[in-house]
Amino acid sequence: MSIPRLNEDEVEQLPPDIAKKARALLLSLVRPHLPMAIFLFVIVVLTALFLVIGPIFIADALDNGVPKAVEGDPGPLIRAVSAFVISAIASAVLAFASTRLVGITAQKVVYTLRSRLFGHIQRLDLGYHERSTSGRLVSRQTSDMESVQQFLTYSLFDTALALFEMTFIAVTLIVLDVPLAIVVFLGFIPLFFITKSAHTSQRNAYRRTRTSIAKVIVHFVETMGGIRAVQAYRRQPDRRGTLKDEDTAYRDANTDALRGVAWFAGWTRLVGNVTQTVIIIVGAWLVIEDWTQVGVLAAFILYLRRFYGPLDELVQSFNLYQSASAALEKMAAVLDTDPEVVAPTRPRALPAHSSHQSSGATSAADPSSKPSGRSIELNHVRFSYGDGPDVLPRFDLRIPVGEIVALVGATGAGKSTLVKLVTRFYDPSEGRITIDEVDLRDLDDAQLRQSVVMVTQESFLFAGTIADNIRIGNPDAGDDEVIAAATAVGLDPYIRNLPEGYDTDVKKRGGRLSSGQRQLVSFARVFLANPDIVVLDEATAHLDIPSERLVQKALATVLEGRTAIIIAHRLSTVEIADRVLVMDSGRIIEDGTPDELISGAGKFAQLHKAWRDSLV
Ligand SMILES: Nc1ncnc2c1ncn2[C@@H]1O[C@H](COP(=O)(O)OP(=O)(O)OP(=O)(O)O)[C@@H](O)[C@H]1O
Ligand SMILES: [Mg+2]
Numbered sequence: 001m002s003i004p005r006l007n008e009d010e011v012e013q014l015p016p017d018i019a020k021k022a023r024a025l026l027l028s029l030v031r032p033h034l035p036m037a038i039f040l041f042v043i044v045v046l047t048a049l050f051l052v053i054g055p056i057f058i059a060d061a062l063d064n065g066v067p068k069a070v071e072g073d074p075g076p077l078i079r080a081v082s083a084f085v086i087s088a089i090a091s092a093v094l095a096f097a098s099t100r101l102v103g104i105t106a107q108k109v110v111y112t113l114r115s116r117l118f119g120h121i122q123r124l125d126l127g128y129h130e131r132s133t134s135g136r137l138v139s140r141q142t143s144d145m146e147s148v149q150q151f152l153t154y155s156l157f158d159t160a161l162a163l164f165e166m167t168f169i170a171v172t173l174i175v176l177d178v179p180l181a182i183v184v185f186l187g188f189i190p191l192f193f194i195t196k197s198a199h200t201s202q203r204n205a206y207r208r209t210r211t212s213i214a215k216v217i218v219h220f221v222e223t224m225g226g227i228r229a230v231q232a233y234r235r236q237p238d239r240r241g242t243l244k245d246e247d248t249a250y251r252d253a254n255t256d257a258l259r260g261v262a263w264f265a266g267w268t269r270l271v272g273n274v275t276q277t278v279i280i281i282v283g284a285w286l287v288i289e290d291w292t293q294v295g296v297l298a299a300f301i302l303y304l305r306r307f308y309g310p311l312d313e314l315v316q317s318f319n320l321y322q323s324a325s326a327a328l329e330k331m332a333a334v335l336d337t338d339p340e341v342v343a344p345t346r347p348r349a350l351p352a353h354s355s356h357q358s359s360g361a362t363s364a365a366d367p368s369s370k371p372s373g374r375s376i377e378l379n380h381v382r383f384s385y386g387d388g389p390d391v392l393p394r395f396d397l398r399i400p401v402g403e404i405v406a407l408v409g410a411t412g413a414g415k416s417t418l419v420k421l422v423t424r425f426y427d428p429s430e431g432r433i434t435i436d437e438v439d440l441r442d443l444d445d446a447q448l449r450q451s452v453v454m455v456t457q458e459s460f461l462f463a464g465t466i467a468d469n470i471r472i473g474n475p476d477a478g479d480d481e482v483i484a485a486a487t488a489v490g491l492d493p494y495i496r497n498l499p500e501g502y503d504t505d506v507k508k509r510g511g512r513l514s515s516g517q518r519q520l521v522s523f524a525r526v527f528l529a530n531p532d533i534v535v536l537d538e539a540t541a542h543l544d545i546p547s548e549r550l551v552q553k554a555l556a557t558v559l560e561g562r563t564a565i566i567i568a569h570r571l572s573t574v575e576i577a578d579r580v581l582v583m584d585s586g587r588i589i590e591d592g593t594p595d596e597l598i599s600g601a602g603k604f605a606q607l608h609k610a611w612r613d614s615l616v
Pocket of ligand 1: 130385391410411412413414415416417418
């Protein structure tokens with residue numbers, strides 16, 4: 001059996017007007033640098049002018065300077081050569097200035113884009129992240145960003161320069177000699193059609209390269225994330241096979257794109273060379289007939305090199321441009337996604353705690369203040385994920401201040417869904433959820449996150465020290481508060497045994513924590529955050545009896561004085577609850593104190609008996 005393959009196209013559908021959105025995004029990024037952009041524009045024009053002016057001095061040197069010098073007057077020749085040298089130096093100085101300024105500006109633009117994208121990804125609701133794969137977002141931030149950066153840094157300016165240079169050359173050619181200029185322009189008719197057809201096919205090819213590199217990254221990120229499962233089930237050959245397929249698709253997309261480039265380069269070179277040949281023949285004839293001068297013909301040949309030279313550069317730039325615009329489209333699509341859970345326009349605050357009015361609403365962040373719970377109420381709540389079936393068909397529940405509720409029920413009953421609603425990771429499809437009478441949708445986001453803390457099953461540890469990881473609960477907490485929190489949950493003795501105590505790096509060898517210890521870190525975070533409401537999705541992982549005791553004791557300490565909803569997978573957790581709710585298919589089927597339910601004849605009584613039996 002093979003591991004199901006992620007289909008990037010399934011999870012990602014670009015909106016139809018994405019090209020427009022990508023342009024708008026680019027414009028918004030460039031707008032703050034408008035004065036610099038205008039300055040660079042002037043530099044481009046000047047550079048192109050100096051490049052184009054050079055051959056005119058050479059023509060002048062040949063047609064006027066040399067004959068005059070032969071006659072004994074070297075003045076015009078010296079003047080023409082000096083002018084050529086000066087224009088060459090000026091264009092070198094401008095080239096330095098422009099490359100430097102483009103470098104600085106492009107990096108600023110990419111920096112803004114990078115932070116805007118990251119900020120937006122973080123703001124997107126949990127639903128979005130549960131639907132999409134993290135690898136896809138990783139590829140937005142890495143390979144796509146790289147592509148945009150390459151284009152802005154290396155080819156935008158060069159493209160503009162090439163275009164101006166070609167325009168100025170065209171004007172100069174007309175001024176120098178109209179019939180010869182017409183021959184050159186005739187060569188542009190096939191070039192126009194070649195460019196046009198290349199543009200469409202290249203765009204599609206480059207879109208494919210962006211999509212396929214994203215798939216490669218998705219697969220890579222997923223394999224690394226699931227490396228335990230991959231190794232445990234010996235799925236390496238299978239994963240490698242899939243990666244090979246994705247890599248093949250990426251290689252083919254790139255090969256196709258490059259084939260287009262090769263055709264384009266070949267055709268332009270051919271047209272350029274044919275034109276040059278025709279110019280030499282026609283030009284020689286014109287010189288013989290005395291309709292034009294040798295210097296003009298020499299200038300024409302020099303200009304033709306310059307005229308078709310930038311075309312090669314344009315091909316390269318065109319490449320990067322296609323790739324970058326496909327990447328920008330993908331980023332624009334992410335930025336265009338609005339979070340479904342939106343912050344209120346006119347946020348309301350929770351009422352101040354009656355027990356310690358003076359400290360007001362901010363007391364939640366102050367770990368020294370005594371915790372006080374808040375009431376939670378769900379009114380006629382209906383919920384489904386997207387267009388899926390109702391997970392909670394109609395839910396009503398009232399949890400008074402300070403009550404500890406244990407939630408039990410079969411897998412898929414909707415327990416995690418319920419707590420994701422109470423913590424406002426999702427909004428209900430219908431009905432309302434209130435905390436102390438304030439609808440979650442109206443509640444100030446900062447206060448919501450301060451008052452309601454969810455402890456997740458995975459107890460995620462970030463790179464850094466143990467102290468840093470505990471401090472996530474309250475970034476302003478001092479060292480003594482961190483130690484107090486660790487002590488309160490019984491983690492302190494373990495930390496002191498680690499090689500560098502609180503400064504031990506959790507990702508390094510010697511700093512690794514067991515799953516029980518990781519849970520204690522989460523509890524210490526809660527202790528520091530000091531919320532009114534704690535929501536806990538208990539880890540199902542089986543702890544040994546001493547660890548379980550330790551975790552249970554810590555839990556009781558953390559919950560003291562707060563309102564809590566705990567999804568309980570352990571009997572010992574249910575025992576510290578004031579009330580037990582048994583859920584089944586999104587409904588409450590039993591509701592009472594642990595003792596009431598145990599002595600009854602319902603589901604919980606059966607469950608309890610099974611638990612008891614498993615312990616002996
Ligand atoms: N992100 C999601 N998108 C779509 N459906 C989901 C999502 N999360 C859960 N569901 C569905 O909602 C239902 C309830 O899931 P939920 O996670 O709330 O169950 P649970 O009671 O927490 O189960 P468990 O004890 O196994 O954790 C399930 O049928 C599940 O398939
Ligand atoms: Mg669950």
